[in-house]
Amino acid sequence: MSKEKEAKAAKKSDAFFDVLTCTSVQVYPSKESGGKTKAFARVAINDQLQLTGLRVMDGANGFFVSYPLDPYYKSEDYHSIFYPLNKELREHVEQCVLEKYQEMMNGQL
Numbered sequence: 001m002s003k004e005k006e007a008k009a010a011k012k013s014d015a016f017f018d019v020l021t022c023t024s025v026q027v028y029p030s031k032e033s034g035g036k037t038k039a040f041a042r043v044a045i046n047d048q049l050q051l052t053g054l055r056v057m058d059g060a061n062g063f064f065v066s067y068p069l070d071p072y073y074k075s076e077d078y079h080s081i082f083y084p085l086n087k088e089l090r091e092h093v094e095q096c097v098l099e100k101y102q103e104m105m106n107g108q109l
Helices: 003-018 087-108
Strands: 022-029 037-045 049-059 062-066
Touching: 022 087, 037 087, 049 087, 062 087
Parallel strands: none
Antiparallel strands: 022 037, 037 049, 049 062
16 A cells, blocks of 8 residues: 555544544442452443443453443353444543543542
8 A cells, every 4th residue: 555545544544533532431330349340331422322331340461441242142252232343442432431440449549
């Protein structure tokens, strides 16, 4: 791919991502103590789309955001109901949720 096409594709990708932002993030601590699920989250995208059922999980490599799983999917692997289709949006949503989670935890200490 030529440098001009790469720059154009990158600019188009950036323009698309600029319109999708987390406008509201709510995090609620899990009532279970000692489990891997530390909190539940709700995220509004552009005040027009609400994502619910997100979970803050404590994994082997630290905290991460898990998307809701389809309860009717019958297999040994996981099948999310919804999820970001590109890395940039996934990182943006996860950063917003994890920052809010840290704020919540710092307020409790």
